[in-house]
Amino acid sequence: MQTQIVMDTFVKETGGYAASQLEACTRCGICAEACHFYQATGNPEFAPVWKIELLKRAYEQRFTFSGKIKLALGIEKPINDQDLKDFSKIVYEACTMCNKCSMVCPMGIQLGPLIHEVRTAFSNAGLVPDDLMAAVNKQVEEGSPLGVTDDVFADRIEWVADEWEVEVPVDKKDADTLVVFSSIEIMKFPENIAAIAKILNTAGENWTLSSKGREVVNFGFYEGSLDRTKAFMQKLFDAVKELGVKKLVVTECGHAYDALRWTSYNIMEVPVGLEITHIAGLIGEYVAKGRIKLKANVLQDGVVTFHDACKIQRRGGHIQEPRTVLNILAGDSFHEMSPSKEESVCCGGGGGVIAIKSADPVRYAAFGLKIGQMNKIGAKTVVMACSNCRLQFTDCVQHFNLDWKVAGLSQIVADALEE
Ligand code: SF4
Ligand code: SF4
Known part of the structure; x- marks a missing residue:
C-alpha cells in the first residue's frame, strides 16, 4: 500500500521537467563531494544522486523501455517496503535540503527540489520519521x-x-x-x-x-x-x-x-x-539608508566570523548585508570561513534534521566540517542569521565542548545601536 502511494506520487510529480532532469544524470558523482553528510562520513548512500535513486528507478521502471526490460528480466527488482524504509532514513536524516549539490552538478540538475519530491511521496505514504x-x-x-x-x-x-x-x-x-x-x-x-x-x-x-x-x-x-x-x-x-x-x-x-x-x-x-x-x-x-547607526569596532574579542545559512544566504541572496554589519562591528577582526557565501558549508541541522533524534550521529559528524573551518581561521565568535543554525551551533558547542561564542545577527546589531 505504502509502495503504491509512493509510486503514484512519483508518477504524478514526474512531469516533463523532472523526467528531463532524471534523464540528464550521467552518474558522474560530482555532487557527492558537495554534500556535507557525504564529506563527513564517506557513506555512499549520502551522495545526493543516491537520494534521488528511488525516484529515478520508479521513473525508469514506469516510463522507459530499458527500465521495463530490466524489470521483466529480473535485472532490477520492483521498489519494495524495505527500500522505502531505507530511503526515508536517508532523505530525512542525511539531507538538510541545503541545495549545494545543485550548484555543482555539471548537468544543471536541481537535486534539492528532486529530493523534496521524494520527501513529498514519503509524506503522502506516512513514512516521515516519528x-x-x-x-x-x-x-x-x-x-x-x-x-x-x-x-x-x-x-x-x-x-x-x-x-x-x-x-x-x-x-x-x-x-x-x-x-x-x-x-x-x-x-x-x-x-x-x-x-x-x-x-x-x-x-x-x-x-x-x-x-x-x-x-x-x-x-x-x-x-x-x-x-x-x-x-x-x-x-x-x-x-x-x-x-x-x-x-x-x-x-x-x-x-x-x-x-x-x-x-x-x-x-x-x-x-x-x-x-x-x-x-x-x-x-x-x-x-x-542611515535609519540605524552602529558603533564601530565593538566586537574585538578575537577573530569573528559569519556562518552563511543555506536558505538565507545561498538561496535567499542576503550575502552582503551581514558582512556590511560585521565590517563595522568587528573591522579587521572579521574573517571569512572558507568556503563561504553561496558556497558555504551547511551546519548540518537544517531541513528538520535537528528534530530527529536518530539523526544525531550524522548531524554531529557533519558539524565536524564547521569545526574544521572555524579552527582554520582561529575564530572564537560565530555570527549567523538563522535560529535553526544557531540551535545546531549551540548544541554542538556543548556536545564537542567548544569555547566558542555563538551569536545571532540581530542580537549583535541591537547591542551596537547608537541611541
Ligand atoms: S553531479 Fe549531476 S550528473 Fe553527476 S551524478 Fe550528481 S546529479 Fe548526476
Ligand atoms: S541538498 Fe544539501 S544535504 Fe541534501 S543532498 Fe544536497 S548537498 Fe546534501
Whole structure:
C-alpha cells in the first residue's frame, strides 16, 4: 500500500521537467563531494544522486523501455517496503535540503527540489520519521512545533517587553509591516525578540506582531507535505490581509524564509503587492539608508566570523548585508570561513534534521566540517542569521565542548545601536 502511494506520487510529480532532469544524470558523482553528510562520513548512500535513486528507478521502471526490460528480466527488482524504509532514513536524516549539490552538478540538475519530491511521496505514504511527524502534528494542533499556544505567545511577548524594557506591538491596526518569529526564537532565544524590536523601533518602522499569524516555522515544508506547507503559510497571509500590512518580515529562520520567499508563489495565492523579506535584508537596508547607526569596532574579542545559512544566504541572496554589519562591528577582526557565501558549508541541522533524534550521529559528524573551518581561521565568535543554525551551533558547542561564542545577527546589531 505504502509502495503504491509512493509510486503514484512519483508518477504524478514526474512531469516533463523532472523526467528531463532524471534523464540528464550521467552518474558522474560530482555532487557527492558537495554534500556535507557525504564529506563527513564517506557513506555512499549520502551522495545526493543516491537520494534521488528511488525516484529515478520508479521513473525508469514506469516510463522507459530499458527500465521495463530490466524489470521483466529480473535485472532490477520492483521498489519494495524495505527500500522505502531505507530511503526515508536517508532523505530525512542525511539531507538538510541545503541545495549545494545543485550548484555543482555539471548537468544543471536541481537535486534539492528532486529530493523534496521524494520527501513529498514519503509524506503522502506516512513514512516521515516519528520525531519529525510529532513536531508537524504539534504545529497542526497547537499552532507551533514547540508548544507556543495563544496563551504561551501572549505570556512570552509580555515577559520579553518587561524584561528587556522594549515596546513589542501585537495586532497593531495601522501597521505597515508584519514581523513573524519562529518558535525557536520565542522559546529558546527570546532575546532575539527584544533585539529585533529594538532595531525596528530605532529605525522608526511601523510594525506589529500578529496573535493569529505568529509562527513562521513551517514543519510541513520540512516534511514535504504540500497541503500542510500551504496551510501554515496561509495563516500568515490571512494575518497579512487582516492587518492590511504591505511587508512581511521573516526573522531568524532560514527554512521559513525559503518557503515564503520562493515556494509560496508557486503553490498558492500570495497577497498582491506584499513584500516578503528577511530581517538580515531589512537590517542591511536600515544601515544603508542611515535609519540605524552602529558603533564601530565593538566586537574585538578575537577573530569573528559569519556562518552563511543555506536558505538565507545561498538561496535567499542576503550575502552582503551581514558582512556590511560585521565590517563595522568587528573591522579587521572579521574573517571569512572558507568556503563561504553561496558556497558555504551547511551546519548540518537544517531541513528538520535537528528534530530527529536518530539523526544525531550524522548531524554531529557533519558539524565536524564547521569545526574544521572555524579552527582554520582561529575564530572564537560565530555570527549567523538563522535560529535553526544557531540551535545546531549551540548544541554542538556543548556536545564537542567548544569555547566558542555563538551569536545571532540581530542580537549583535541591537547591542551596537547608537541611541
Ligand atoms: S553531479 Fe549531476 S550528473 Fe553527476 S551524478 Fe550528481 S546529479 Fe548526476
Ligand atoms: S541538498 Fe544539501 S544535504 Fe541534501 S543532498 Fe544536497 S548537498 Fe546534501
